[in-house]
Every structure is written in structure tokens, then in C-alpha cells.
């Protein structure tokens with residue numbers, strides 16, 4: 001069903017005023033939208049965010065998201081909540097006729113994801129996942145290079161997200177330690193970003209075979225380090241490493257390192273923690289002297305939260321399906337859930 005397109009929605013209800021909520025709030029303010037509601041069951045968090053945002057902040061705070069859904073002036077709802085709450089609250093919000101931007105992952109299960117997509121379709125509202133990695137210009141450039149064929153046919157991809165898990169991260173997010181509320185561990189939280197990226201760069205996934213490392217953080221129920229072997233329908237293979245084992249604060253990227261390497265029959269490219277793309281290609285136009293030459297692209301850092309929020313507001317305005325619609329991000333969730341099934345069974349799981 002087509003989306004009910006309209007004027008730029010100005011009135012947003014932000015549900016969940018934690019780490020992601022702050023970044024989304026700044027995105028709306030930057031985009032000139034009105035934060036009508038700041039909702040958090042922890043009243044001090046909502047008040048604290050209002051204070052932090054100052055004069056540009058929300059007009060109303062509350063602890064019950066239903067207040068914001070009942071408000072006819074709320075145009076759209078932004079969900080920055082523990083993972084098990086994404087589906088129920090998104091479905092209620094679409095039922096109230098509100099457009100929805102939902103933090104990743106789309107949902108905790110595929111059945112929930114399908115109900116969310118169907119509910120948004122019935123209501124004719126936008127359902128978009130806040131998958132900010134897809135708005136990172138460095139990966140946009142990688143996609144452009146792949147489409148241009150500079151490395152030929154991609155055959156091997158290695159993607160790693162390694163994080164330093166600080167005690168403060170766990171203290172501030174008790175829900176993340178609960179495998180039910182978090183719908184898993186790092187393969188869900190980080191892996192869903194990375195499957196979304198891999199799907200956009202290499203196309204559909206055929207199967208996933210995953211392994212979970214011995215648990216390092218006893219306080220966390222979900223996996224704290226896991227690895228997936230991925231086979232793509234186009235024949236390429238890849239590894240996805242998701243780990244909280246890293247101990248480092250020394251990179252420009254801070255306590256998280258995200259690295260990507262793709263090899264094809266004509267060339268290789270890497271994206272390091274410094275965000276530089278390094279490319280070697282045997283294609284004639286990339287070898288001016290007849291031998292391999294290093295090509296470097298430095299893509300400046302962008303505020304991916306601001307970019308995704310601009311995209312969400314534009315999707316509502318134009319009625320064009322967003323890049324990271326619920327429909328499209330269901331595939332990344334399916335890959336993560338396949339990885340978890342594989343960790344349990346020890347077998348590759350087809351998609």
C-alpha cells in the first residue's frame with residue numbers, strides 16, 4: 001500500500017531517552033523538526049535530555065508512550081528502546097496512524113517483523129529502521145567502487161566489529177545483559193548492522209554458519225563474541241566477526257574498530273579504522289604505469305544519525321520507500337537469527 005505522503009512532519013515523539021535517543025533528538029533539531037514529546041519510563045532520563053537539549057528541546061516529557069500516541073499532533077514516533085519493545089510499540093504507533101523510525105534491529109523475531117511491516121502497510125505510514133551504518137558515506141563510496149567493477153567480481157569479504165566493552169556501558173544498560181530484552185548479544189546488536197551492510201554490498205545471503213566464543217562477560221547472557229561464515233547467492237564467501245573482547249582505546253574511532261576487506265578477481269579494497277579506503281586494482285585504468293598502484297580515498301566522518309533522520313523526514317514527505325525500510329531490513333534480521341540458530345545446532349543455516 002502506498003504511504004500517505006505529506007508535508008514535512010514537524011512533530012516527533014521520541015520514546016527512549018538514552019544513548020541513541022540523545023543522538024536522534026539532535027538529528028531532529030538539526031533538521032528543523034519539533035520534538036513534541038520526550039518519553040522515558042525513567043522520568044529523570046527524559047527530564048535530563050530536555051535539559052541537555054535546552055531551548056530547542058521538547059515541549060512535553062512523559063513516562064508513558066501512550067500519551068504521545070493519543071496526541072493527535074504527534075506526526076511520527078521514534079523508538080530508541082530495548083530490542084524486545086521495538087515491535088509491540090511500533091505496531092501500536094502505526095495503529096495510531098503515526099510514522100515510525102525504529103532503532104535497529106527491526107524486531108526480535110521474523111514473526112514480529114512481519115507484523116510490523118503489515119501494520120505499517122495497512123496504516124499507510126512509513127516504517128524505517130534507524131540503520132545508521134547504511135548512511136555512512138565511507139560505505140557509500142565502497143558500494144560505488146564495487147558497482148564500477150574496480151575489483152571485478154567480489155569473492156571474499158572480511159568484516160569485523162570489535163568493541164571495548166566498558167563496565168559503564170553495562171551499568172547504564174541493564175536490559176542489554178538480558179538475552180530476552182536484547183534478543184541475543186553482540187551478533188544481534190552489532191551483527192545486524194553488519195549484515196545490513198553486507199547485503200547492500202554483496203547481495204542476498206544463501207547461508208550462515210556461526211560459532212560463539214567462550215563467554216568472557218559472565219554478567220551478559222547473550223553472546224559477547226561470535227563469528228559467522230557467510231555464503232552469498234552470487235557465490236562469494238565471507239566472515240563476520242563481532243566481538244567485545246578487544247581492549248583498546250587508542251584508535252581514532254575510539255573503543256570500537258570496524259574494518260572491512262573485499263577481494264575480487266581484479267582487485268582488493270580495505271576500509272581501516274582510520275576510514276581510509278585503500279584500493280589495488282588490476283583494471284587498466286587503475287594501473288597507469290602497468291603495475292599495481294595504491295589508490296586511497298579518505299572519506300570524512302559524517303553524522304550518520306543526522307543523515308538517517310533527514311532521510312526519514314524526506315521519506316514521509318515524498319512517500320518514497322526509505323533505503324532502510326522495515327521491508328528491506330527484515331533481511332538483515334533474518335541473517336542474524338540464522339546465525340543464532342547455527343550457534344545452537346552447529347550446522348550452516350540456509351536462508
Ligand SMILES: NC(=O)c1ccc[n+]([C@@H]2O[C@H](COP(=O)([O-])OP(=O)(O)OC[C@H]3O[C@@H](n4cnc5c(N)ncnc54)[C@H](O)[C@@H]3O)[C@@H](O)[C@H]2O)c1
Nearest residue numbers: 016017018019020021040041042045080081103104132173
Ligand atoms: N545505531 C547505533 O549505532 C546504536 C547505538 C546504540 C544503541 N542503538 C540502539 O538504540 C536502542 C536503544 O539503545 P540505547 O543504547 O540508547 O539504550 P539506553 O538504555 O541508553 O536507552 C534506552 C532507554 O529506554 C528507556 N525505556 C525502557 N523501556 C521503556 C518503555 N517501555 N517506555 C519508555 N522508555 C523506556 C530506558 O529507561 C532507557 O532510558 C537499541 O535498539 C540499540 O540497539 C543503536
